[in-house]
Every structure is written in C-alpha cells, then in structure tokens.
Amino acid sequence: MTKTEENKQGFLNLNLRTKTLLVTVIALIILVSVFLSNFLIDHQAVLTSNFYNINQAPSFEHLFGTDWMGRDMFMRTLLGLGISIGVGAFASVISTVVAILLGVFSSVNTLVDEVVTAIIDLFGSIPHILLIILVSLAFGGGYYGVIMAVGLTHWTPLARVLRAEIKKINTSEYIKLSNEFGKSKLWIAKKHIFPLIISQIIVGVILMFPHAIMHEASISFLGFGLPAHEPAIGIILAESMKYLSMGYWWLAFYPGLSLLLLVLLFDLIGENVHRLLDPQSAQE
Amino acid sequence: MDTLKAENVNFGYGSHQILKNLNFEMNNNQVIGLFGDSGSGKSTLCKVLTGFINDYEGNITVNGQKHKGGYNPIQLIYQHPEKVMNPRWKMKDVLEESWMPDDSLLDEFGIKREWFGRYPSELSGGELQRFSILRSLNPKTKFIIADEISTMLDAVTQVQIWESLLTVARKNEVGVLVVSHDKNLLNRICDDIVYLADITD
Ligand SMILES: Nc1ncnc2c1ncn2[C@@H]1O[C@H](COP(=O)(O)OP(=O)(O)OP(=O)(O)O)[C@@H](O)[C@H]1O
Ligand SMILES: [Mg+2]
Numbered sequence: 001m002t003k004t005e006e007n008k009q010g011f012l013n014l015n016l017r018t019k020t021l022l023v024t025v026i027a028l029i030i031l032v033s034v035f036l037s038n039f040l041i042d043h044q045a046v047l048t049s050n051f052y053n054i055n056q057a058p059s060f061e062h063l064f065g066t067d068w069m070g071r072d073m074f075m076r077t078l079l080g081l082g083i084s085i086g087v088g089a090f091a092s093v094i095s096t097v098v099a100i101l102l103g104v105f106s107s108v109n110t111l112v113d114e115v116v117t118a119i120i121d122l123f124g125s126i127p128h129i130l131l132i133i134l135v136s137l138a139f140g141g142g143y144y145g146v147i148m149a150v151g152l153t154h155w156t157p158l159a160r161v162l163r164a165e166i167k168k169i170n171t172s173e174y175i176k177l178s179n180e181f182g183k184s185k186l187w188i189a190k191k192h193i194f195p196l197i198i199s200q201i202i203v204g205v206i207l208m209f210p211h212a213i214m215h216e217a218s219i220s221f222l223g224f225g226l227p228a229h230e231p232a233i234g235i236i237l238a239e240s241m242k243y244l245s246m247g248y249w250w251l252a253f254y255p256g257l258s259l260l261l262l263v264l265l266f267d268l269i270g271e272n273v274h275r276l277l278d279p280q281s282a283q284e
Numbered sequence: 285m286d287t288l289k290a291e292n293v294n295f296g297y298g299s300h301q302i303l304k305n306l307n308f309e310m311n312n313n314q315v316i317g318l319f320g321d322s323g324s325g326k327s328t329l330c331k332v333l334t335g336f337i338n339d340y341e342g343n344i345t346v347n348g349q350k351h352k353g354g355y356n357p358i359q360l361i362y363q364h365p366e367k368v369m370n371p372r373w374k375m376k377d378v379l380e381e382s383w384m385p386d387d388s389l390l391d392e393f394g395i396k397r398e399w400f401g402r403y404p405s406e407l408s409g410g411e412l413q414r415f416s417i418l419r420s421l422n423p424k425t426k427f428i429i430a431d432e433i434s435t436m437l438d439a440v441t442q443v444q445i446w447e448s449l450l451t452v453a454r455k456n457e458v459g460v461l462v463v464s465h466d467k468n469l470l471n472r473i474c475d476d477i478v479y480l481a482d483i484t485d
Pocket of ligand 1: 326
C-alpha cells in the first residue's frame with residue numbers, strides 16, 4: 001500500500017466514525033430531551049380534562065390532536081414516552097447486573113456453567129409476555145410490579161451472549177499463549193477478556209431498552225401493566241382502541257408511531273455504538 | 285547447557301490415543317527436525333510440549349524442572365499466527381505481551397514500525413508470522429517448537445524467515461524443534477531429523 005492510499009483510507013475511516021458519532025449524539029439528544037421534558041411539563045395541567053377541546057383532529061395548536069377528555073395528545077404522548085424510557089432504563093440496569101453476574105459465574109467451572117445454562121434456558125423457554133405478567137403479579141402488580149417484572153426478565157439474551165463470549169475467549173489459543181507468557185489470570189481477565197466483553201455489555205444494555213419498552217407497553221395495553229391512570233403509551237393505545245371506530249385515528253396513530261420511533265432510535269444508537277466500539281466489524 | 289526432555293508421554297483426544305509412550309530429548313544448541321505422516325500427532329506433540337495441552341501423562345522437563353506457572357521456557361510458534369493473537373489488539377500490544385525487541389532485531393525480521401498500529405487482520409500471514417516468531421524469541425525462551433511455520437509462505441520469504449530465526453536462535457543458544465513436511469528444508473537447516481514413529485511405541 002502506498003502512503004497516499006493509506007492516508008485516504010485513514011480519512012475515510014475517520015469520516016465514517018465522525019458520521020456515526022454524530023448520528024448517535026443526535027439520537028441521544030432527542031431521547032434525553034424527551035425524557036427531561038417530563039420534568040418540565042405540568043402533569044396536572046396536561047392530565048385534567050378540558051371539555052371545550054374534545055376530540056379535535058391534529059392541528060398546529062394540538063399537534064397530535066386531543067382526546068375525548070380534551071387532553072392534548074402530544075403532551076400525553078411525551079409523558080408516556082418518558083415513562084417508557086424510565087422503565088427501560090431501570091430494566092436495563094437490573095438485567096445487566098444479573099446478566100454480568102451469571103456470565104462471569106459460568107466461567108468458574110463446568111458444573112456452575114451447567115446450572116447457569118439451565119437457568120437461562122428455563123427463563124428463555126417461558127413465553128416472555130407470560131413471564132412478565134407472572135412476575136409482575138408476584139410482586140403485587142402496579143407500577144412496582146411492572147418495573148420489577150420487566151427488569152427481571154430481560155437479562156437472558158445478554159447473559160447468554162456473555163457466557164458464550166467469555167467461554168469462547170477462554171478457550172482461544174491466544175489466551176493459552178498468554179498463559180505461557182506467564183501472565184496471571186487477573187491480567188488476562190483485565191487485558192484480554194474485559195475489553196472484549198465491555199462492548200458487548202454496552203451494546204447489550206442499549207439494545208435491551210427497546211425490548212423492555214415494547215414489553216412494558218404490551219402488558220400495559222393488555223391491562224396487566226401500569227395502572228390505568230398513568231399516561232403510559234400502552235394505556236393510551238388501549239383507551240384509544242374504543243374510539244378508533246368513531247374515526248379518531250390520531251388517538252392511536254401518533255402515540256403508536258412515537259413509540260415505534262423511540263424504539264427505532266434506541267436500535268439506531270445500539271447499532272452505531274456497536275460500530276464505534278468494534279472497529280473490526282466496522283471495517284468489514 | 286539446557287536439556288528438553290519428554291519421558292513416557294501419553295496423550296489422546298478422548299479415548300483416541302495419539303501419542304503412545306513418547307520419549308524425546310534435545311539440547312539448546314540443536315536444531316532438530318521432526319518428520320511424520322499427516323495426522324500422526326506432530327502438532328499434538330507440539331502442543332503437549334509447550335503447555336497448550338496439559339492433561340497428558342508423563343513428564344516434560346527443562347533441566348529436570350517441570351514448568352509450573354510463569355514464563356514457559358518452551359515456546360510454540362503456530363502454523364496459523366492469527367489464532368494466537370487477540371484480534372482486537374494492535375500489533376505493538378501483541379508483540380509487547382511477550383517483550384519488546386530492539387531495533388536491530390525488528391530489522392532482522394523485516395518488521396516495519398508502521399505495522400505496530402495495525403490490527404492482526406490488517407497484516408498478511410507472512411507478516412503476522414514474523415511477529416509470532418519474534419514474540420517467541422523472548423530472552424527467557426530456551427526452546428522453540430516451530431510447527432509448520434513457513435507452510436503458507438512463498439519460497440523467498442521462507443528462506444528469509446528461517447535464516448533470521450536460526451541466526452538469532454544460534455546466537456542466543458535457543459534449541460529449535462522444526463516440524464515440517466518439507467524434507468529438503470529439514471535436510472538443509474537441521475542438525476538431525478527424528479521420525480515421530482521412532483520416538484513412540
Ligand atoms: N482437538 C482435537 N480433537 C480431537 N482430535 C484431534 C484434535 N486435534 C487433532 N486431532 C486428531 O489427532 C490426530 C493427530 O493430529 P495432529 O494435528 O497432531 O497431526 P499432525 O501430525 O500434526 O498432522 P499434519 O502433518 O497433517 O499437520 C489426527 O488424527 C487428528 O484428527
Ligand atoms: Mg500438524
């Protein structure tokens with residue numbers, strides 16, 4: 001390779017990196033502002049009924065229209081998305097801790113590994129929605145029940161990935177060679193294993209968000225989730241089903257679309273972060 | 285003088301016995317060729333000698349000492365260098381995991397400094413193999429086990445690499461066990477050639 005070719009490639013790489021970074025930052029700003037807007041919005045004002053404004057179609061004044069109680073759907077949707085992000089964040093934290101513990105545990109010996117695999121398989125084999133509803137009921141339902149249920153059931157994919165990844169790294173030839181170079185177990189864990197799984201963990205956490213958000217919305221929609229007075233998207237959607245036949249399409253359309261966009265944003269961030277953290281796959 | 289000794293070594297994958305009662309000895313001033321049929325267990329022996337496989341029976345010693353932790357004085361150079369390098373490490377880190385040779389040694393092996401900033405996937409097999417060899421030439425190494433290390437190289441590079449490796453090995457008094465299917469190569473560079481069938485039952 002000549003010098004100029006190399007420079008050019010370096011430039012293109014940097015460009016791609018910058019672009020990815022930019023997209024990620026913009027997506028993050030949107031998410032954070034949606035979340036923060038919840039603290040600035042006067043919940044009381046948004047959620048009290050206003051009977052002069054009932055069932056208005058989307059306009060400049062009410063971007064997403066209003067519902068049968070005259071509440072602004074844009075504000076309700078914002079609050080709903082805020083709840084979704086909150087639930088997603090909490091679920092991700094709990095699930096990540098569980099996944100890391102199990103993943104690291106499984107590398108201790110084959111017996112522990114088998115137990116861990118059995119636990120992962122057990123949780124993975126129960127239909128997820130059902131599992132969430134059961135755990136939620138076990139925690140007494142309501143806000144607390146939903147958060148615990150969504151949090152305690154989303155660690156299986158990440159735990160599985162971490163277990164497999166740690167196992168793969170541990171049996172690789174370069175780890176064996178590292179042993180022959182006289183490196184300690186701790187050194188190997190710190191220098192070889194941790195840097196390889198940290199990107200999996202970060203990406204896993206981000207990609208857990210959309211799942212957790214969708215599941216919370218689903219069970220709220222089904223009526224097993226958050227209490228009916230919360231402005232959660234699932235509840236908004238369930239309510240608006242009753243009004244769809246009357247032609248009030250905006251009640252379901254905009255909140256649903258917003259939820260979809262939120263989920264896609266997290267996916268986008270997850271993918272981009274994956275590319276940023278993983279220069280190898282980014283070059284392929 | 286350092287002596288590498290393998291006594292009554294038995295090893296098999298599962299119930300499939302590969303090495304039966306193997307006995308072998310060499311010293312650090314020798315370059316020995318190891319020859320044998322494909323699938324007869326040469327690579328397996330190399331892994332057993334260098335600690336990559338450690339659930340074997342028998343004794344492998346350097347000056348009567350078994351290797352227990354720390355830097356292994358018997359180092360393996362692998363046929364596939366990319367497998368013994370962390371794919372996410374830059375070449376400088378890969379090399380430094382063992383040691384950092386001085387400039388003259390880097391030049392001897394034709395290693396360019398600009399390669400240091402690259403990942404293993406960004407170098408050719410031959411270039412990676414030079415790093416692999418240099419890594420094993422850590423001053424603490426007493427024996428090098430070279431398992432078909434030049435199979436993937438062109439004739440010119442092959443000659444270059446062997447010349448460099450043997451020059452350094454002779455100078456530092458490192459014993460080399462050369463595994464190859466290339467009888468001409470073994471005849472040319474080795475003091476002696478052993479057949480795997482002759483050192484096992
Ligand atoms: N990890 C493994 N698990 C099970 N069997 C193996 C494994 N590695 C090698 N074998 C088997 O052990 C035997 C010896 O393999 P080995 O690689 O040591 O042969 P070799 O003498 O190096 O052959 P070649 O000259 O083709 O490189 C072969 O029959 C092979 O199929
Ligand atoms: Mg072989």
